[in-house]
Amino acid sequence: MKGILLVNLGSPKSTRVEDVKEYLDEFLMDEKVIDYRWFFRSLLVQGIILRTRPAKSAEAYKTVWTDEGSPLIVITKQIQQKLQKLVDIPVEIGMRYSEPSIESGIRSLTEKGVTEIVLFPLYPQYAMSTTETVVDKAEEVRKKHFPNVRISYVQPFYNRDIYIDCLAESIREKLPENYDALQFSYHGVPERHIYKTDPTNTCNLNDCCSRAENPSHQFCYRHQCYKTTELVTEKLNIPREKTVVSFQSRLGKDKWMEPYTDETLDALPKKGVKNLAIVCPAFVSDCLETLEEISVEGRDEFLHAGGENFHYIPCLNDEDRWIKVVKTLCEEKLNDFYFV
Template sequence: MKTNNQQPTTNNRKGILLVNLGSPRSTSVPDVREYLDEFLMDEKVIDYRWFFRALLVQGIILNTRPAKSAEAYKTVWTDEGSPLIVITQRIQKKLQKLVDVPVEIGMRYAQPSIEAGIQKLVDQGVSEIVLFPLYPQYAMSTTETVIDKAEEVRKKKFPGIKINYVQPFYNREIYIDCLAESIREKLPENFDALQFSYHGVPERHIYKTDPTNTCNLNDCCSRENNPSHQFCYRHQCFDVTNSVIKKLGLPKEKVMVTFQSRLGKDKWMEPYTDETLETIGKKGVKNLAIVCPAFVSDCLETLEEISVEGKHQFEHGGGENFHYIPCLNDEDRWIDVVKTLCEEKLHEFYLV
């Protein structure tokens, strides 16, 4: 462990920063309001012009939603704090035991911030950072906003450092193997359907991130070698699902893909998770397993929205047995994937 008067060594000139979404500091309404303000005022999340975004978020949403969200957070909060923060810290600690460079964490919203994470690495003599956005799929409201924020911080506060970004890994074999095995171990023997519920995004986000301007939110997702695939969240969700069910040897008729967590009245990607859960019981699905592969760490959207509210919706709609499959969290097999992806980017520094 380097003390304050030690000079940086060759090894710790490089470091790793794991970046996740973030969480309120506590379940108090003021803390939740502060978090939601930063989150929803991000132009990559609600992509209206500033005036209209502020009118919606600060004039409407923040007057009603914080109290409701605070109650939801209370149902998932642990003695250690926010599940998402706690799990990310566990990933950090496990990864640190496997690599010989410093590992820190940062959150896109709230604390510890990306800036704070970079500062911790710089304080340890790091000048070359592998930054890992912990999102399997690419979206402007996840990977893109993390990179934009990190670049903003780097240019303003740390112009001398270099950052290598781990790219979305939705189609990496090591990730698919990891996810498939995790699901296989937790999948109940008797299930009528396996539902893949991904975080939703407005349809316009898909068009905005398509550099080819060819997306039609239909058959283009299944075209081979489509250049827009590397930026298409919808394609990447279906690609993960198809790859996993192939690994698991599941019939496609037992699998469905839906999208959760929509906000406002704009058109979001369909089909919607909540509407599906409310109807599939009447269509003969009595035993349901559900997994959320847009997340690598369990959080409010999985532990409350799916595991609690989703279960209620399913049972209210005629379903009987609801089984939520947890995220990868700090499973050792997932830590190995994180290590491999980070080491690839660390190696690139040596090639320059």
Template sequence: MDKKGILLVNLGSPKSTAVNDVKEYLDEFLMDERVIDYRWFFRALLVQGIILKTRPAKSAEAYKTVWTDEGSPLIVITEKIRKKLQKLVDVPVEIGMRYAQPSIEAGIQKLVDQGVSEIVLFPLYPQYAMSTTETVIEKAEEVRKKKFPKVKINYIQPFYNRDIYINCLAESIKEKLPENFDVLQFSYHGVPERHIYKTDPTKTCNLNDCCSRDNNPSHQFCYRHQCYKTTEAVIAKIGLPKEKTIVSFQSRLGKDKWIEPYTDETLETIPKKGVKNLAIVCPAFVSDCLETLEEISVEGKEQFQHAGGENFHYIPCLNDEDRWIEVVKILCEEKLNDFYLV
């Protein structure tokens, strides 16, 4: 029988906090046509002609605030997940990053070197988006066809509404909620509105009321819908009233219209509405990274308190919690079993 293996794929990180390393990383990341979806010429003009002139130095300073002795938090945490998962499964487990190193190609090569010919690839994103799940699958297929044509890959699909994930996330949040909080804010990574339409082959999404409509054909491709469904399921599991929760979207880039409401604007307005004690969680991420450790727990806290808020409590991602590793194991084993059914 063909030997099987698991590849865990996350976003990626610069090699170091040096400006040149950050610039190299941002170049690869932002030049991905599924991240900034302009034609190549205009994308290059924006990224290499404008953004990379100033952003790397600023981002390098931000990375310095979250960097650990072991390196990038995202990669360190992903490696911890790999090690814990490896103890629970009897097939090889490796990691790869969509951008920078260790690359998806390097991860596949490590598995192939161990005799693996059938791989379960796990994009570590709960919700589907063009700039996350889709670009990982496209890159992996490109690498497979070019370098590993005999390798078979099964992809784990978004798990935003799977009971095992919802139970895990809800338990984690509930344990970390402060005793006194006015609102629990769910801050998801944002995407441009046009991405929602581009990823909808059914052409039934209108970004108005269809997210709340039952069984709309676009739901399996709609990032915004999936974020709201994750939130609804989690607050139902925790037992929170809807009026004590907020959904927002962070990390927007440029002047294009992104899905709303925006996290930064929300943090600046809710203290005026009486929210003084805020808890905030970022369920688009399973591993803490720059967007959670710096953008939310540092910048977001400053925005909230500057606007009149008092207590700001950031709830960490699932990271390498044992209950999350168990979810990863179950999802991987489902796809491993699919190979046996072929």
């Protein structure tokens, strides 16, 4: 019997500082997120970050928390429920960090008789700290607890026509009539992650992202972000001079992918951009990074710098057209089991 497991990042159990600290500990101690050796990672995370950041993050989570709980968890459940109505096999969810876990999601499926799982990491672009860590964790759990279960993974879909059409139409409906620029803000990653995930050793973070073909493209988060932007703006018929790409949410003093979103928001009004629309295509579900970091903090930064109108465009969330894309991508992987 076949089943589907939708996997997203995860969220604290509540806005209590203790729960946020527990979540951040699991998240930041993942070697795919902070890729230092264990001793130095532990020193940084448990010796420095977790002494101050949980209280600040807890306050931020309080500004976006809903009556049902974390927006990311609530929206992922809504996607699950809508998808379940479109397919005749079980659909469960799992989070890379915190609960419900990937293990609990797989267990729920196996208790229903599922032995073949399509696991869908809900990230359009490939990165070591997103898609790769989900796959690694799922394989670790499978080998340890469910050795007779087979898992097929939905691949990054950043350039798939069905996704680009879906995202473009969603943006088109929400784009204000008058805007000076449309900013695409993607979650940032340290530059070294780009090189670490490139087994071809052909990435140079300079001109290779813009090449039509390069062996590293299937592993390069930066290329995939720019490609998503290019395809969406082409679909929307937006001039290149009216689009901006930036990267948010950097941590620490290491070199992260540039340009940075906060610095870009501060600079745009000085370049004549007074009316800004902004979208976050690294996320399919609204969460702390979109609802608080961009929609609140980003708005304040832009307006304080001289901007006049700031319009945040929500993620795809549980839009019906997005659910149909999820269904199609899952069904493609379900076919894999027929040919093994």
